[in-house]
Amino acid sequence: MSAVATETSTNEPKVSSGYEPRTKSAPPKVFGIDPRLIMPLLITIILLVGQLFYGILESYVMTLTAIGSAIAVELLLSRFLTGKFSFPASAYISGISVGILTRSPFLWPFALCAAISIASKYVLRLGGRHIWNPSNFGICMMLLLAPYAFSTLSIQWGNNLYAMVIIWTLGSIIIYRLKRFHIIATYVPLFVLSAAIVTYWHGNSFLTNVSPITGPMYQLFIFFMITDPMTTVRKSKWAQSFVVFLIVAAETIFRINENIHAPYYALFIVGPIANVVEVAWDRRRGGE
């Protein structure tokens, strides 16, 4: 999520705070569009499709609050810690993600979840990078600390196949052009396998256990969390795919234990461990 925008910041003036990613080359352009804007555009399209086909937004105020809070914290912390305002595309993505995924009758969880998400990027760092996907971290913290006022999107928006086809097609093309399609290609079959395992364990319908992947929560999870360049390992496609395997394994355990928020918690645990291992590995090799 945030990473795409951050990774593409090579054309911007360098800041020397250690908060910039360690990328060696700019990511590929997609459809000739400034690569920093690709993921913001994708999530905006998902938001618009959801709103136009289903009217998903319970309140524009809530979504705007999440976006505003994310951008404000991004600007505040980047200025405070680096002396410069960072390009807020990643915060915009986090804000929309939080705005869509948060289910709460209150306004403050939207603002707080977005703020925690962005702040985590600047605080929970190792080896010059943040190790948790920001919105995944924010959502998990809210689920753990404020279950009385915070839950996540878990239901189907609706059954308009066109909308689902648009989101999946566009999302897949963009992720492919960003050279991260292998992550999706690994996750989706493994999820189906996971559903089979959960079905065997619980003895219920296979379709039931597959059904969540047809919903919007998983679309956001797949396109903006597990494919996040900044918080996935960078070694190789195989390494990234192996981490995805571990995420699905953890998710399977959560689902067998009937945890409704299984994918969030699985990524919350596996993602940073994989990053820490990679950083340690890099340091060790650097030391040699």
Next chain:
Amino acid sequence: MKALKQTVATLFFLSLLAIPLLLKPYHTTEVSDIDRNKAIERFGFFFEDATNSAGVDFVHIAPELDSKLNNIMPQIASMGAGVAVADFDNDGWNDFYLTNSGSDSKNALYRNLGDGTFEDVAEKTGVASLNEKGASMGAVWGDFDNDGFEDLLVYKWGKSELFRNNGGSDFKRVDNAGLPEKANINTAIWLDFDRDGKLDIFLGGYFREDIDLWNLKDTKIMPDSFEYATNGGRNYLLRNRGDGTFEDATEESGLTPRAWTLAAASADLNNDAYPDLFVSNDYGVSELYINDAGKRFIDISEKSGVGFSPKSGMNASFGDVLNDGNLSIYESNIYEEGNLLQGNNLWMPGGKGDSKEPVFQNMANGFGVENGGWSWAAQFGDLNNDGHQDLFVVNGYVSADKGSSYWYDFATVTGGNESIISDARNWADMEGRSLSGYQNSRVWLNDGNGRFTDAAPALGVNDKDDGRAVAMVDLFNRGVLDVIVASQKAPTRIYKANVTGDRSWIAFELKPKENRSPVGTRVLVRWKGAVQVQEVNGGSGYCSQNQRRLHFGLGSAKAVESIEIRWPDGSRKEIRNPEMKKLHIISQ
């Protein structure tokens, strides 16, 4: 310097994480931990469970449906406990009717004997054995033939039935009344939508009407989406012809959407003296229809603000919560911590009250009436006679095994696509697990300044039955509102209110001209700078109906300045300085 900045950023981050812990105390409205005596002192009343002493021993039995649904039978067969209040024999004491649903079960009509006890006369009056074919879901009283006696409509999964009240002695089934031959009705109200002086009927369908729940062709009977479903049962608007039959006026009235309707209520929301209609839908958005001079209903759901935010609507009731002469709408939904936080809706009127198309805003959060639980019926009424309308809400879906929950499987399938969620076969076996069971009712007490406080346990409402229906009624003619709660697969309970201190009240029994039903009559009471409006309705809440009388608590008021009555035909009558602590029987 860099380290210092990083420390500051870390402290900022930690302070963000601390916010949920700091806010938690402000997100509970319950005062269950306060001492009972303090609660009585603070709120001025308490409830006594008078079920046994009143001689009421009714226990609801759930319907037994097609075994193809066995995997989720507790969910499907989770409705049917209803309560409807009326003085059916016109003896001046409120009676009540309870619906049962099991095939061998009997409905009950509790006649008030006037000595604090009740006698079930359903059998001898002919309204007991109604569940051999179909299952009763609820009932509403309404004098459709204008003979001065309340008739009884029992709505069902199957064929709903209408009974004519034979002078208060017994009931006779009205054959060929024009009710749908087969439908799965979960709500019904009486209203005179065309103001011709004859009560009409609105029926709300839940499952599609071609589904026979006892003989299923297949298991594709579930909603095609958890919040955007389009495959519910049809609704019916049945116009009273005046000859004991009703004609289907649904198409011409515009009430054609196929939502999963669970509740409806009617009141005049735009002050044009025609009854408007609020429809609360499960698996979808709410609907608000403005009555176009009795010719048709105009859908203003989205314009009014109530037609967004699909939830699990299960209740529709009206109350004047700010004593400003405007009716608000209360709609129950689901609030399950950590799983699904829809929250109940309190639709407060905004803009001008006499606007042709009123606008509403959900203020449940600000008023503290959002977090009910898995909420069902809710009714407004001044429980402690302090001059402000309180709110009684019942909760709980399926109370089964206390140690296990069905929530994970429920959440999994409800996230699925149409082909998955709509087939009951794809819903995991409940295996005796609970789903939002064992929940307390909420007795939300209105402080008059826009804040409600729940004091249910402290005030004596401690049951954790799966509450479905609620009716507010002065059962013992004491000038207070008692509460009847009908629960699924559980006993019906009588909560007798004991109001302490010297609080005043006034109540009205209204008799429009030509023996017409009082449904639709509006009363405005002015005292001490307050103005409270109430309207006689033909059913409200969820599978519930309050007493016909309108009861106003007056607190410490020494006098009522005036009352204004607007009769169903639109004519008005004003009475100045009416006597307090009295039930006024007023004829048009």
